[in-house]
Amino acid sequence: xxxxxxxxxxxxxxxxxxxxxxxxxxxxxxxxxxxxxxxxxxxxxxxxxxxxxxxxxxxxxxxxxxxxxxxxxxxxxxxxxxxxxxxxxxxxxxxxxxxxxxxxxxxxxxxxxxxxxxxxxxxxxxxxxxxxxxxxxxxxxxxxxxxxxxxxxxxxxxxxxxxxxxxxxxxxxxxxxxxxxxxxxxxxxxxxxxxxxxxxxxxxxxxxxxxxxxxxxxxxxxxxxxxxxxxxxxxxxxxxxxxxxxxxxxxxxxxxxxxxxxxxxxxxxxxxxxxxxxxxxxxxxxxxxxxxxxxxxxxxxxxxxxxxxxxxxxxxxxxxxxxxxxxxxxxxxxxxxxxxxxxxxxxxxxxxxxxxxxxxxxxxxxxxxxxxxxxxxxxxxxxxxxxxxxxxxxxxxxxxxxxxx
Amino acid sequence: xxxxxxxxxxxxxxxxxxxxxxxxxxxxxxxxxxxxxxxxxxxxxxxxxxxxxxxxxxxxxxxxxxxxxxxxxxxxxxxxxxxxxxxxxxxxxxxxxxxxxxxxxxxxxxxxxxxxxxxxxxxxxxxxxxxxxxxxxxxxxxxxxxxxxxxxxxxxxxxxxxxxxxxxxxxxxxxxxxxxxxxxxxxxxxxxxxxxxxxxxxxxxxxxxxxxxxxxxxxxxxxxxxxxxxxxxxxxxxxxxxxxxxxxxxxxxxxxxxxxxxxxxxxxxxxxxxxxxxxxxxxxxxxxxxxxxxxxxxxxxxxxxx
Numbered sequence: 001x002x003x004x005x006x007x008x009x010x011x012x013x014x015x016x017x018x019x020x021x022x023x024x025x026x027x028x029x030x031x032x033x034x035x036x037x038x039x040x041x042x043x044x045x046x047x048x049x050x051x052x053x054x055x056x057x058x059x060x061x062x063x064x065x066x067x068x069x070x071x072x073x074x075x076x077x078x079x080x081x082x083x084x085x086x087x088x089x090x091x092x093x094x095x096x097x098x099x100x101x102x103x104x105x106x107x108x109x110x111x112x113x114x115x116x117x118x119x120x121x122x123x124x125x126x127x128x129x130x131x132x133x134x135x136x137x138x139x140x141x142x143x144x145x146x147x148x149x150x151x152x153x154x155x156x157x158x159x160x161x162x163x164x165x166x167x168x169x170x171x172x173x174x175x176x177x178x179x180x181x182x183x184x185x186x187x188x189x190x191x192x193x194x195x196x197x198x199x200x201x202x203x204x205x206x207x208x209x210x211x212x213x214x215x216x217x218x219x220x221x222x223x224x225x226x227x228x229x230x231x232x233x234x235x236x237x238x239x240x241x242x243x244x245x246x247x248x249x250x251x252x253x254x255x256x257x258x259x260x261x262x263x264x265x266x267x268x269x270x271x272x273x274x275x276x277x278x279x280x281x282x283x284x285x286x287x288x289x290x291x292x293x294x295x296x297x298x299x300x301x302x303x304x305x306x307x308x309x310x311x312x313x314x315x316x317x318x319x320x321x322x323x324x325x326x327x328x329x330x331x332x333x334x335x336x337x338x339x340x341x342x343x344x345x346x347x348x349x350x351x352x353x354x355x356x357x358x359x360x361x362x363x364x365x366x367x368x369x370x371x372x373x374x375x376x377x378x379x380x381x382x383x384x385x386x387x388x389x390x391x392x393x394x395x396x397x398x399x400x401x402x403x404x405x
Numbered sequence: 406x407x408x409x410x411x412x413x414x415x416x417x418x419x420x421x422x423x424x425x426x427x428x429x430x431x432x433x434x435x436x437x438x439x440x441x442x443x444x445x446x447x448x449x450x451x452x453x454x455x456x457x458x459x460x461x462x463x464x465x466x467x468x469x470x471x472x473x474x475x476x477x478x479x480x481x482x483x484x485x486x487x488x489x490x491x492x493x494x495x496x497x498x499x500x501x502x503x504x505x506x507x508x509x510x511x512x513x514x515x516x517x518x519x520x521x522x523x524x525x526x527x528x529x530x531x532x533x534x535x536x537x538x539x540x541x542x543x544x545x546x547x548x549x550x551x552x553x554x555x556x557x558x559x560x561x562x563x564x565x566x567x568x569x570x571x572x573x574x575x576x577x578x579x580x581x582x583x584x585x586x587x588x589x590x591x592x593x594x595x596x597x598x599x600x601x602x603x604x605x606x607x608x609x610x611x612x613x614x615x616x617x618x619x620x621x622x623x624x625x626x627x628x629x630x631x632x633x634x635x636x637x638x639x640x641x642x643x644x645x646x647x648x649x650x651x652x653x654x655x656x657x658x659x660x661x662x663x664x665x666x667x668x669x670x671x672x673x674x675x676x677x678x679x680x681x682x683x684x685x686x687x688x689x690x691x692x693x694x695x696x697x698x699x700x701x702x703x704x705x706x707x708x709x710x711x
Contacts, residue, residue, distance in 0.1 A: 172685050198684050199685055209681060210684065229522060232637050240565065241563055300520070
């Protein structure tokens with residue numbers, strides 16, 4: 001009897017102690033869900049995991065008694081694999097926050113799961129603007145860029161420069177469709193016309209048939225609504241088929257620094273496209289990028305996806321540190337993150353809107369000619385800057401249920 | 406209608422890659438009885454060898470066409486000597502698993518070092534014919550290697566692509582001739598039928614098998630060099646292609662040399678037409694065809710019953 005009572009007391013005491021610890025829980029688990037082996041792995045992949053590590057180190061939370069773990073996995077660009085991993089991470093590994101999650105198909109699937117399980121997603125890799133529009137969620141922040149912004153910036157600039165007829169080469173999945181839809185809307189709104197479109201399977205290696213169709217259309221602009229390896233092969237083969245020398249202009253709607261690096265300036269020169277981060281923008285971006293590239297295996301500079309992982313996590317760490325502990329409640333944390341303005345060396349000052357859209361400037365770049373480049377990774381010329389509040393879809397046009405009208 | 410002709414021609418160009426690769430596979434399967442799943446990785450190694458030759462030693466495309474197949478072929482022969490030869494006489498499955506493992510390792514190593522987006526390799530601009538100097542008059546004739554293209558009326562044909570079709574046709578026919586019409590080829594075919602008997606004639610059968618594997622691998626590497634100026638030189642370039650090429654070999658009939666050449670070109674054309682009429686299906690049309698052919702003729706179009 002005596003033993004039983006003391007056991008009961010001990011149990012109660014332990015439970016109370018654990019309860020007390022819950023309020024002050026200082027553990028975080030970060031899940032880097034990305035493409036570690038496929039056509040997008042240079043944009044995210046190992047570089048995103050490194051960016052997350054650097055964010056953990058730079059946050060200074062370890063010195064304040066926080067325990068932060070990072071896990072990483074390869075979703076192979078397949079939504080079913082992505083959700084399986086995400087489910088396991090939340091249920092078994094107790095992951096609090098998802099970062100990167102590139103590939104729009106995977107991102108939209110994981111978005112639903114994260115909402116259902118009340119975790120957090122800072123999406124830095126996926127492009128589809130649906131993440132903050134029809135599919136918006138109180139648990140998700142869309143950090144770096146989206147199809148609306150790309151269309152708005154690049155599309156508008158090109159139509160204004162005289163490119164008023166378009167033909168689209170579109171990757172046949174959620175991302176390509178979203179990018180094509182958003183760009184076509186901008187083209188039409190700016191007084192241009194879409195002549196035709198061809199949809200190719202993801203990860204094609206031969207684009208000659210599609211390019212011939214684009215060439216036959218006589219459209220002034222051939223818009224590439226694809227990304228990664230698909231875009232680099234399209235650009236390379238477009239040069240071969242004389243698309244540009246024949247008078248048509250190639251528009252890279254989504255291009256990353258790694259793509260330009262792998263194409264080489266000889267092929268990529270003169271391309272216009274939009275990014276929200278470039279390593280050589282200012283002292284802050286240069287300092288981070290130098291540290292990053294020293295730790296990367298192939299000395300690559302960070303892509304905007306990877307930079308976003310760092311920037312997003314820094315803001316997340318600030319928020320939970322200010323909250324005094326990790327409540328393991330996604331909606332609560334994201335709401336707090338939206339309240340505070342963001343500020344970091346990579347994206348500068350910014351805000352997070354009610355629909356989960358992070359706002360910062362968008363930069364229109366042109367790829368330098370080989371003679372203008374001073375060395376490896378010196379690739380971009382800044383052509384124009386759109387302020388954050390004008391670059392993204394205005395809240396008045398948003399179909400997101402979180403936005404009060 | 407014009408566009409259709411263009412698609413036919415482009416299909417033929419892709420077909421020449423399928424033909425070269427499936428030819429190598431057919432040679433290896435016919436002589437060694439090994440389903441060489443490492444073929445895609447070896448094709449990728451051919452492209453990377455060309456890249457290294459150019460960027461590390463300054464050796465250009467034309468020499469790469471010769472050197473890369475030899476280098477990768479030697480690598481293949483080492484593989485055969487150290488690993489594959491122990492599988493002789495065993496079930497196909499062992500060869501398939503071993504070569505699949507080799508492919509994964511090779512691709513993994515390359516991806517680890519070179520990332521996924523690949524490396525640039527330009528279309529050769531040498532030899533230059535005519536007056537190509539910077540201060541040449543506007544109307545001077547200048548032909549820079551295989552760069553540029555021709556307007557055929559119905560399409561713009563890059564010179565390089567035309568070269569690929571002609572070159573691979575020549576290589577395919579030469580290989581077919583070597584195996585089906587020469588004495589060496591006769592030994593080879595005899596050695597696969599009855600190695601003991603052929604050995605009794607004083608012919609070194611294991612060495613012949615090794616050289617055959619080297620030849621098949623060399624063909625894959627050659628296709629790799631040919632594709633380097635068209636596609637980015639990427640670690641996964643072979644992995645993306647190999648499944649289609651296997652379908653080509655199966656449709657053509659496993660081990661049939663002529664079958665794989667003809668099917669390779671034919672499937673390239675069919676795929677090209679699909680890209681024109683219904684682009685979304687262009688990645689799957691080959692497999693649909695494979696199912697149809699296997700339903701009607703399980704040995705493939707030109708295959709013989711085992």
